[in-house]
Amino acid sequence: MTTIISVSNLAKTYASGFQALKGVSLDIREGEILALLGPNGAGKTTLINTICGLVTPSSGTVTVAGHDHLRDYRAARELIGLVPQELSTDMFETVWATVSFSRGLHGKKANPAFIETVLRQLSLWDKKDSKIMTLSGGMKRRVLIAKALAHEPRILFLDEPTAGVDVELRRGMWQVVRQMRDNGVTVILTTHYIEEAEEMADRIGVITNGEIIVVEEKAELMRKLGKKQLMLRLGAALAAIPDALGTYKLELDADGRALTYSYDTRADRTGITTLLNAVRDAGLQVTDIETRQSSLEDIFVDLVRQSQ
Ligand SMILES: Nc1ncnc2c1ncn2[C@@H]1O[C@H](COP(=O)(O)OP(=O)(O)OP(=O)(O)O)[C@@H](O)[C@H]1O
Numbered sequence: 259m260t261t262i263i264s265v266s267n268l269a270k271t272y273a274s275g276f277q278a279l280k281g282v283s284l285d286i287r288e289g290e291i292l293a294l295l296g297p298n299g300a301g302k303t304t305l306i307n308t309i310c311g312l313v314t315p316s317s318g319t320v321t322v323a324g325h326d327h328l329r330d331y332r333a334a335r336e337l338i339g340l341v342p343q344e345l346s347t348d349m350f351e352t353v354w355a356t357v358s359f360s361r362g363l364h365g366k367k368a369n370p371a372f373i374e375t376v377l378r379q380l381s382l383w384d385k386k387d388s389k390i391m392t393l394s395g396g397m398k399r400r401v402l403i404a405k406a407l408a409h410e411p412r413i414l415f416l417d418e419p420t421a422g423v424d425v426e427l428r429r430g431m432w433q434v435v436r437q438m439r440d441n442g443v444t445v446i447l448t449t450h451y452i453e454e455a456e457e458m459a460d461r462i463g464v465i466t467n468g469e470i471i472v473v474e475e476k477a478e479l480m481r482k483l484g485k486k487q488l489m490l491r492l493g494a495a496l497a498a499i500p501d502a503l504g505t506y507k508l509e510l511d512a513d514g515r516a517l518t519y520s521y522d523t524r525a526d527r528t529g530i531t532t533l534l535n536a537v538r539d540a541g542l543q544v545t546d547i548e549t550r551q552s553s554l555e556d557i558f559v560d561l562v563r564q565s566q
């Protein structure tokens with residue numbers, strides 16, 4: 259797989275003395291959707307803005323399709339579309355004018371047919387002559403996406419594209435992002451919605467305190483860190499876990515009617531068969547069995563906790 263962006267030892271200390279990035283290294287693969295997850299203030303926006311050349315790094319390098327983003331800024335920037343976290347655009351312009359202007363800014367020849375396609379994809383076509391100030395928040399965000407796509411970038415950065423966007427629109431947005439990927443665009447997005455990363459990303463990077471603590475294929479991350487739980491519902495309430503089951507890692511529910519067994523999906527043996535035999539031998543009646551896999555949310559909380 260080809261690397262389209264290579265970030266090496268990137269550090270940023272703001273003028274205030276605050277170190278927002280502490281030596282981040284990351285290779286972004288051509289054609290992937292990479293989600294960056296992290297709590298408020300983790301450094302996600304700083305990382306994106308530094309890669310896009312809006313923030314000057316204190317040290318480290320970024321290459322975009324082989325171009326050094328500082329020495330060869332225009333060539334690198336040309337390949338990139340950015341949807342910033344902060345909504346800022348000319349409120350008095352129409353959708354059509356703003357998006358077309360953005361294409362011109364990047365030195366591309368006018369192409370009304372392309373702009374039309376983008377606006378249609380983002381369900382903004384019927385708003386093309388509306389002034390931006392008359393649009394809802396979710397629509398404004400879609401205008402920003404259209405602006406970022408107007409010059410046909412090969413790489414699209416979306417900094418919290420769905421913040422403040424309702425559930426239905428969010429799904430629509432995910433579809434648009436997937437479409438971009440299907441058109442060969444590499445997509446890097448940040449989000450607070452873990453379900454969003456889980457739903458969309460090919461790979462997930464977790465960033466806290468200016469450091470990337472993990473970057474992994476989504477499926478691999480879930481497999482590696484995922485724990486499964488087996489819940490046994492009991493026919494009769496227990497006051498305590500029977501001594502005979504003391505060697506198993508079990509938890510008893512507050513009402514005494516369910517036992518939960520946690521096991522590691524990586525382990526060769528889950529121990530479920532022996533547990534079930536032991537439960538039967540202890541004379542407990544099991545009325546139902548459920549399994550539950552940890553979600554990305556559990557994994558994320560665990561990772562952030564471990565890194566603090
Ligand atoms: N211009 C600046 N000057 C000084 N400190 C800054 C500046 N911009 C950001 N910071 C600090 O750097 C840290 C990282 O901020 P950043 O915006 O990158 O976080 P984030 O992960 O994008 O957070 P959020 O999820 O809230 O968007 C924060 O502590 C922030 O206060």
Ligand SMILES: [Mg+2]
Binds near residue numbers: 417
């Ligand atoms: Mg941010």
